[in-house]
Amino acid sequence: MDHFFYRENRLFCEQVPLDRIAQAVGTPFYCYSEQTLLHHFTVFQQAFASCSHLICYSVKANSNLAVLDALLRQGAGFDIVSGGELARVQRVGCPPERIVFSGVGKTVAEMRAALEYGILLFNVESVGELHRLNELAGRLGRRAPVALRINPDVDPQTHPHISTGLRNNKFGIPYSQALDLYREAARMAHVTVLGLDCHIGSQLTALEPFVDALRRVLVLLGALEREGISLRYLDLGGGLGIPYEDGRLPPHPGLYAGALLAEWANTPFAQRNGTLILEPGRVIAGNAGVLVARVEYVKEGEEKLFVILDAGMNDLIRPALYNAYHAILPVARRFGQEERVADVVGPICESGDFFARDRLLPPFQEGDLLAVRSTGAYGFTMSSNYNTRPRVAEVMVRGDRFMVVRRRETVEQLMENESLFPVEASPGPALF
Numbered sequence: 178m179d180h181f182f183y184r185e186n187r188l189f190c191e192q193v194p195l196d197r198i199a200q201a202v203g204t205p206f207y208c209y210s211e212q213t214l215l216h217h218f219t220v221f222q223q224a225f226a227s228c229s230h231l232i233c234y235s236v237k238a239n240s241n242l243a244v245l246d247a248l249l250r251q252g253a254g255f256d257i258v259s260g261g262e263l264a265r266v267q268r269v270g271c272p273p274e275r276i277v278f279s280g281v282g283k284t285v286a287e288m289r290a291a292l293e294y295g296i297l298l299f300n301v302e303s304v305g306e307l308h309r310l311n312e313l314a315g316r317l318g319r320r321a322p323v324a325l326r327i328n329p330d331v332d333p334q335t336h337p338h339i340s341t342g343l344r345n346n347k348f349g350i351p352y353s354q355a356l357d358l359y360r361e362a363a364r365m366a367h368v369t370v371l372g373l374d375c376h377i378g379s380q381l382t383a384l385e386p387f388v389d390a391l392r393r394v395l396v397l398l399g400a401l402e403r404e405g406i407s408l409r410y411l412d413l414g415g416g417l418g419i420p421y422e423d424g425r426l427p428p429h430p431g432l433y434a435g436a437l438l439a440e441w442a443n444t445p446f447a448q449r450n451g452t453l454i455l456e457p458g459r460v461i462a463g464n465a466g467v468l469v470a471r472v473e474y475v476k477e478g479e480e481k482l483f484v485i486l487d488a489g490m491n492d493l494i495r496p497a498l499y500n501a502y503h504a505i506l507p508v509a510r511r512f513g514q515e516e517r518v519a520d521v522v523g524p525i526c527e528s529g530d531f532f533a534r535d536r537l538l539p540p541f542q543e544g545d546l547l548a549v550r551s552t553g554a555y556g557f558t559m560s561s562n563y564n565t566r567p568r569v570a571e572v573m574v575r576g577d578r579f580m581v582v583r584r585r586e587t588v589e590q591l592m593e594n595e596s597l598f599p600v601e602a603s604p605g606p607a608l609f
C-alpha cells in the first residue's frame with residue numbers, strides 16, 4: 178500500500194499535489210512519502226512480531242538522512258556496506274547495537290570505524306576478512322562480534338546482476354567451507370562468533386528460494402550446535418521483491434515471514450530465543466518514492482515516438498542496467514485522449530538512456546509533468562553526475578507538508594574538487 182493517488186485528476190503524494198512541489202523546487206526531483214515508508218516498515222516489523230527479531234533496513238536502497246531518521250524513530254536498525262553508510266547512520270544517531278556491516282571488501286579503515294563505534298555484527302564474507310578483523314581487533318584491544326555470511330548455493334530466480342546466493346557469485350563463504358571456518362573463528366583470540374548470515378539476492382518474487390536457503394543454513398546451525406558453537410543471531414538478509422507492474426505481485430511480507438518462521442519455530446536456536454535479523458531495503462523504500470520529471474520534447478521518429486524528459490539515466494539507472502520496468506504516470510490526468518505507444522527517454526547521449534520502451538501511454542506534450550513510479554529504492558542512491566548533470570533534489574512529504582531533504586546539486590559543486598594543472602608550474606611537493 179502506498180500514498181500516491183489521484184484526486185481530481187492531479188497526482189498526489191499524501192496530501193500534497195506533485196505539481197505544487199514541482200513548482201516550488203523545479204524538476205526533476207525524487208519525492209518520498211514518509212507515511213508509506215513507515216507503513217512498509219511497520220508491516221514488515223509486525224510480520225516478525227512472534228519471534229525475537231531486529232529489522233536492519235538496508236541503507237544502500239535509499240540512504241537519505243531524512244529516510245534513515247524516520248525509520249530509526251520507528252525502531253529500525255541498519256544494514257550498512259561502507260564507512261560512508263556508517264557515517265550516515267551515526268549522523269542520525271543510530272545506537273551501535275542496531276547496526277550490522279555487510280560487504281565483501283571491507284577496508285581496515287572501515288573495520289576500525291565500526292569496531293570503535295561498537296556495532297552489533299560484522300557479516301564476514303571471507304577467510305581473509307576474518308583474519309584481518311581478528312588482528313585489527315587485537316591491536317585496538319577489542320573483540321569483534323562476527324557472523325559468517327554463508328553462500329547457500331540456491332537460485333533466487335531473479336535478474337543475474339542482483340543474484341548473490343549462487344556458488345559462482347562473489348558473495349559469502351562457500352557452504353562446504355563454512356564448518357571449518359566457524360571452528361577456526363571460535364578459536365580466535367579477538368573475535369566473538371555470534372551469528373550466521375545469508376543473503377541470496379534482490380527483487381525475489383517467490384518464497385521457495387528463501388525457504389531453501391533457510392533450510393540449508395539450519396542444517397549448518399545444527400552441526401554447529403553439536404560442536405558446541407551456539408549462535409545468538411541468524412541474519413537472513415533482504416531481497417523480498419515489490420510490485421513494479423500491476424498484476425505481478427510478490428508475496429506480502431506476512432506470507433514471507435510466515436514461511437520463514439514455520440521453518441524456524443522448532444529449531445533449538447529459536448527455542449533458546451535466538452534473534453532473527455532481516456535486512457530489507459527495496460520492500461521498505463521502493464514504492465515509497467517517485468521520480469518526477471518534465472517533458473522537454475515530443476519527437477516523432479520514423480518508427481517511434483519519443484517522449485524526451487529532463488531526467489536521464491544518470492538520475493535513474495535501473496532501466497538501463499537491468500532492463501527494469503517502472504510504471505509512468507501523468508501528474509495531471511486527462512481523459513478522452515487516445516493513448517499512444519512511445520519510448521520515454523532522457524537527454525543523455527546513449528541509447529541506454531531510457532525509462533520505458535514501446536509503452537502505451539497518455540499523449541504527453543511538451544511541458545507535462547510525469548512520475549516514474551517505484552523509484553524510492555536504488556533510484557537516487559545509484560544516480561551519478563554523468564554528463565555533468567547535478568544530482569536532483571529529494572523531497573519528503575509528511576501529510577500536507579513537504580520538505581526538501583536534499584538540495585539539488587549545482588554545477589559549481591560538481592567542479593569543486595577539480596584543479597587545473599598549470600603548464601608553467603614547476604614540479605614540487607605541492608603537486609601530486
Ligand code: LLP
Pocket residue numbers: 235238256279280339376378379380414415416417456457458459460495499554555559
Ligand atoms: N543485504 C545485503 C547484504 C544486500 O546485498 C542487499 C542488497 C540487501 C540486504 C537489500 O536487498 P533488498 O531487500 O533491497 O532486495 N541495485 C539493484 C539492487 C541491488 C541489491 C544489492 N544488495 C536494483 O536496483 O535492483
